[in-house]
Amino acid sequence: MESIETADTYGERVFGGATFAAFDPHRPEHRAAAAALHDRLVELGFGPQCAAALFGLSEITDVRASRSAYYNALVLPQNPAGDAARFFVLHDVAPEPKLRAGLGDELFRFLVEMAALVAVEGGWRSVVSATWFADRLIVADARAYNVVWPGDPFPDYVMPPGGDSVGLMKIAPRARRHATLDLCCGAGAQGLAAAGNSDRVVGVDLNPRALRFARFNAAANRIENAAFVLGDCYEPLGDVRFNAIVANPPFVPRPQDDALLYRGGGPFGDEVVARILAGAVDRLQRPGSLALCADLANIETLPDRIHAWQGEARRTLILVHGGYELIAYAESHAAHLSRGPERDGEVIRMMRHFMENGITTLHFGYILQDGEPGDVSLQAAPSA
Numbered sequence: 001m002e003s004i005e006t007a008d009t010y011g012e013r014v015f016g017g018a019t020f021a022a023f024d025p026h027r028p029e030h031r032a033a034a035a036a037l038h039d040r041l042v043e044l045g046f047g048p049q050c051a052a053a054l055f056g057l058s059e060i061t062d063v064r065a066s067r068s069a070y071y072n073a074l075v076l077p078q079n080p081a082g083d084a085a086r087f088f089v090l091h092d093v094a095p096e097p098k099l100r101a102g103l104g105d106e107l108f109r110f111l112v113e114m115a116a117l118v119a120v121e122g123g124w125r126s127v128v129s130a131t132w133f134a135d136r137l138i139v140a141d142a143r144a145y146n147v148v149w150p151g152d153p154f155p156d157y158v159m160p161p162g163g164d165s166v167g168l169m170k171i172a173p174r175a176r177r178h179a180t181l182d183l184c185c186g187a188g189a190q191g192l193a194a195a196g197n198s199d200r201v202v203g204v205d206l207n208p209r210a211l212r213f214a215r216f217n218a219a220a221n222r223i224e225n226a227a228f229v230l231g232d233c234y235e236p237l238g239d240v241r242f243n244a245i246v247a248n249p250p251f252v253p254r255p256q257d258d259a260l261l262y263r264g265g266g267p268f269g270d271e272v273v274a275r276i277l278a279g280a281v282d283r284l285q286r287p288g289s290l291a292l293c294a295d296l297a298n299i300e301t302l303p304d305r306i307h308a309w310q311g312e313a314r315r316t317l318i319l320v321h322g323g324y325e326l327i328a329y330a331e332s333h334a335a336h337l338s339r340g341p342e343r344d345g346e347v348i349r350m351m352r353h354f355m356e357n358g359i360t361t362l363h364f365g366y367i368l369q370d371g372e373p374g375d376v377s378l379q380a381a382p383s384a
Contacts, residue, residue, distance in 0.1 A: 007141065007154040008209055011127070017115030019127060019141075020212040025219055033110040034219035038137045040103060041130060045081030046088070048132040054085045060131050061161050063089055065144035088130035091147045095123040114216075128213075133161045134169055134193035136221045140186070140213055145336065152336065156209040159262050161189045164293050164364065165248055167381075169193050171319065171366045172246050172291035179240070181283070183233060183247040183276055183292075186262065188214030190246045191226055198244070201226040204236060207262070233272070234279040244289045247276050251294035252333060253362070255353055267357045269297050274309045277367070281310050286371040293366050295329075296320070297359045303376035306367070315374025319366040319381035326354055329362055 008018040024030050041047060045054075052060040056075050063071070068090045076082040080102060086092040087099070099117075100108050111117045116128045116139075129143045140160040142148040169190060177198040182191030185203030187210060195201045195218075203214055203226065214228040229236050250262055253269035265272055273294050280290050296302055299320060306316055327347070334346035353359075365381065 004155060006156045006209075007149070007158075008156060010149065010154065011115055015115055015118040015127065019115045019209075020216050021115065023114055023212060023216050025215040031219040033107065034216050035222050036107050037103075037111070037139075038220045038222075040107060041084055041088070041137065044084045044102060045079070046084035046130070048135040048137075050081070051085065051130075051132050054081055055089075059163070059166055060089070061133070061163055061166050063143065065090075065147070068144060068147075084130075088126050088128070089143065091125055091127075091129075091142050091144045093120055093122045093125050099124055129160045131160050131189075133165065133189045136189070136192045136217070136223075138187055138189045138192070138217055139220065156207050157262060158187050158207070158210045158213050160187070165189055168246065168248055168291060168293040168366065171293075171368070173244070173289040175289070177243040179242045180244040180246065181237075181242040183245065184249040184272065185214055185228060186210045186248070188217045188226070188228060190248060191228075192217055192221060192223055194244065194246060195223045195226050199225065202237070202240075202242075203228040204231050204233065206230065206232045233275050234283060237283070241283055241285045242288070243285050245276070245280055245284055245291075247290075247292040249273055249276060249292065249294065253295070253297055253354065253357070253359055255349070265294070267353070268359065269295055269362075270305070273367070274305070277306060277369075278309045278311075280369065280371075281312065281314070284369070284371045288371045290369040290371070291366060293364070295324075296363045296365045298361055299323075299363050299365070299378070300361075303378070306376055313373055313375065314369050315372045316376040317368040318376065318378045319368065320378055321364040321381045324362045324364070326359070326362060327351065330354075 011018045052058055054076055055063050055071055076085050087094050117124050118127055127142055127148050128139050131138045138161055141158045143160045145153060174197050179200045180194040180198040182203040185191050185205045188203050191201045191203040205211055208230055211228045211230055218226045249272040251265040251269050252263045254264040284290055330347045330350035334343045337343040337346055
């Protein structure tokens, strides 16, 4: 049986190393080097208060890889801040002397050792992206995917924060907490955002590669009260309870053969959402807060499904955004395919899947709970 190529195996084979495989969060010199990247980007003018503005945007998560040429030619300044944005967001190639001058020799060598920078024709390329999220530096896989890697995304791809991540961060309550749980934590954005108002944060993900990024990001932001553990949802946590649970789980309605860990939420898109809500009955302390975001199929039946998953009536607020046109949704999830016939085939496959599984509507939304008994209510989400 042919083995599935992953980002790690591809990195080992093509670049000579798997990204952050060499990073040891227990080594003080590694933690100091990660923090040095944070500080250097700020010094270059690519910090949390100005990075998005370099692109003419309010959130750096709104950068579109398809507009790289436009950003390069007409938007980004010709200065060190613009160069940092080109290198760590657009993944432009930089000559080694210029890169060493910007990062410094020691930080350059460290990022090469971590397989975050790779040698290519004409110089070096960053295979990681840099995003500022809730004033935290979040390093994840390349946003401009096809610039760095060929073909379809790898199963262990670690997504940069997107618009759904920003929305969840703004929606989730930020009261002082003793313990916060970040499920499906990926690169750790939600958990690290919560670390400032939590005594302790635990992030869980079943992708070992994602945990390497999350641990690097904790070190980069000098966050000492966050731990990231490998496991499937609540499985590795024993009987520990939490004051807050936050989750940005896989939620795309897909056929069961979807191998991408960050995307497929089962045939109806709600398999992981259901497990999070079911487990929250025993894991969320009262009063507490649970906040998750997801694409929601057939929103009119969701209150009954939530009750069935949890086995009891819990006070729930579903904040609903405008609905997707199903064909446009399918097209957006096939856009990464490079050839027209492949894209068309994937769109037809997804539309057939929707029809066969009775999916007639899809909305993006947030599910909020406080752990108390009560009814489920639906409400239009506030505009950004």
